[in-house]
Structures are given as structure tokens and as C-alpha cells.
Amino acid sequence: MFRRVFPVKNGESAARILAFYKDVCYNTAMKYVDFRKFTDENGAQSVYLFEGEEAYFRDGGVNLLLGRFVADKTLDYATFEGAALKNNKNAFVSACASYPFLSERRLVRVTEWYPTEKEYESVLKPVVDNPAPGVTVAIVNAAKTKNGAAKLSAKKGITVVDCGKSDEQTVVKWIFLTLKRAGVAADAATCGRVAEYCVYDMSRISKETEKLILYCLAKGEPLSDTIVDEIVYPDSAYKIYELSNALAAKNAEKFERIASELFTKGFDENALISSLCSYFRTLYEVSTASGSEKEIAANLGMNEYAVKKNRRQAGETGRKKVYECYEYLFSALGRIRSGALTAGAAFKEAKAKLLLGD
Known part of the structure; x- marks a missing residue:
């Protein structure tokens, strides 16, 4: 099938063509727990959509980009409210076209923006299709979509990060990976204990994980159930x-x-x-x-x-x-x-x- 659609030269395989087709035509979508690794491997993208009800994930995604690529937030970080863009489109377009001053990237954040298809075509699509060098746009939405709004997650060229409430396995994986990156060993059962004590509230899990990292590094010990019981009071x-x-x-x-x-x-x-x-x-x-x-x-x-x-x-x-x-x-x-x-x-x-x- 792919040989009929794409010209295949020099023995290129249909699988390779399929990979290229997916890369060109579909968004890169991922769970938030995989976002750090994705950024490590791929660097900054031009346009992100952080969508889902977990505020910790949405803010965490933007903060990771700020920490990695923005040296001066005063000069190279612009924020907009989606509702205000109705009467302020020019300021947003201008921000997306401005080169970074002192940072690797200029970050433009838009919160709770659900453009109509017409608004997408006139305002966002030009930014997606022809991104300015060194500029990253982060759209941060609590809802997946709204009535009458364009489905941004289906638009080509937008990197989608799922910030929805995570299942048990994903939350435990997040705790495990966060501990591992900090140099603290732990098993899945103990990470699950932390999650249960915090009733899977990511905001509290984040704070308690930071405390556990500091404690374990100071003691030079892996995380254990005993340490969790000592440091984390159950919700x-x-x-x-x-x-x-x-x-x-x-x-x-x-x-x-x-x-x-x-x-x-x-x-x-x-x-x-x-x-x-x-x-x-x-x-x-x-x-x-x-x-x-x-x-x-x-x-x-x-x-x-x-x-x-x-x-x-x-x-x-x-x-x-x-x-x-x-x-x-x-x-x-x-x-x-x-x-x-x-x-x-x-x-x-x-x-x-x-x-x-x-």
C-alpha cells in the first residue's frame, strides 16, 4: 500500500515509509510521566499542548521547559489568558514571532485557550506551520476540548502531553523515576505506599517525594517502608x-x-x-x-x-x-x-x- 502512495527508492522498506508518514502527519503524544525523557531525547518543540485535569502535571510541564530552556523569565517568558486573546490576538502573534534575548528559547504560555476552528486557522496554524526559531508555545488547558472549539490534540505539528488524572501504575512510575533520577533506590511496593498515603494527590506526592529524597540522601539509604512510615503521614x-x-x-x-x-x-x-x-x-x-x-x-x-x-x-x-x-x-x-x-x-x-x- 505504502509503495503505491510514496515512491520507494533504494530499497527503502514500507515500514520505514510508514514511520516517516506517522512522523509527518501525526502529533507526538505522551503521558506526562514520559515528558522529561522525551525532552531529554528530543529537546524543545515549537508548540505544546498540555491538557488534562491534573494541575500539577500541567504546571510541571511548563516549569520543566522554563528550567531547561529559559535563562531570563523577565525577557523571554510571556503569558496570556485564553479568554483575553479574543481582543489581544496581535500581542500573542507578536510574542510568538519574537526571538529570545538571553535564553536558548523564548517561551509563550497560553492558559485555558480553546480557539474555534476559524481562530485556529487564522491565529495558531501560522505559528505551528512556520514557527519562529528559538520560540516555544505552550498551550495549557484543563479540559480536553469544549463545544465549538477546534480539537487541538488532532492538529499536525502540536506536541500533546496528556495531563489527565493518572492511574495507579503511572503515579507509582512517576515516584520511582523521580527517586531514581535523584539517586535514591526504591521498589515499586514502597513507591505505591507513598502514593496511597497521599491518596494519589500529585501535588502532595510531589512534596513528600522531595522530602523523602532529602532524607534518603542525607542518610545514604534506599527508600524503605520504615522510612515512608516515619516521614510521610497518611492523608x-x-x-x-x-x-x-x-x-x-x-x-x-x-x-x-x-x-x-x-x-x-x-x-x-x-x-x-x-x-x-x-x-x-x-x-x-x-x-x-x-x-x-x-x-x-x-x-x-x-x-x-x-x-x-x-x-x-x-x-x-x-x-x-x-x-x-x-x-x-x-x-x-x-x-x-x-x-x-x-x-x-x-x-x-x-x-x-x-x-x-x-
């Missing part, structure tokens, strides 16, 4: 997950230990009952929902990791038990609000009923 949402597991398993000792930890972190009895009630309600909703994890996450306003975790936990606990816990805790909250019980008394009663009862 309160993760603690509620552990607390609900202890409650469902009727493990009174573990329940008391975790509850005591949460009391030192600003929780009181009313807050714990309320958090557990909300958690078991979500567990029940996830257990009864149909559809893929991605669809359920979108419908319930959760991330896919949480849906996957809740499905697994609800399956292990049993839907009936999950509902009974939710129903009882909801009733306990009602009695607290009506004045029938104090929060302390309701908490003791809930422990007796759910930990010791049938």
Missing part, C-alpha cells in the same frame, strides 16, 4: 479508609489506635462519625453503581483510583455490611443533632454496636 482520607476497614473487620484494637491518631490531628467524635458515615455512603454508592470505573468516577465526582479502591473494599466487606454501617452512623448523627446524644456518647455507642455487635 486523613487514607486514615478514614483504614478506620472503616478496622470497623468492618471488627478489629477494636486497630480502630482505637487509628481513632486516637486522628484525635491528635484535629478530629473530634462528631467529625469522626460524620467522616465514617460519608465514607460508607460512598462505598455503598460505588458498590451499586454500574459502568466502568472511569464512568463512575465522573458521575460521583471521584478519581478512578478511589473508585477502584472502594469497589475492592466494598466487595471484601459485603454490600449488606456496608449499608448497615452507613445506616447506623447516619442515625447516630441524627441523634447528635437532635440533642438526644452527645457526640462522645454516640461515638462510644457506635463502637459498641459496630465493633462488638452482630
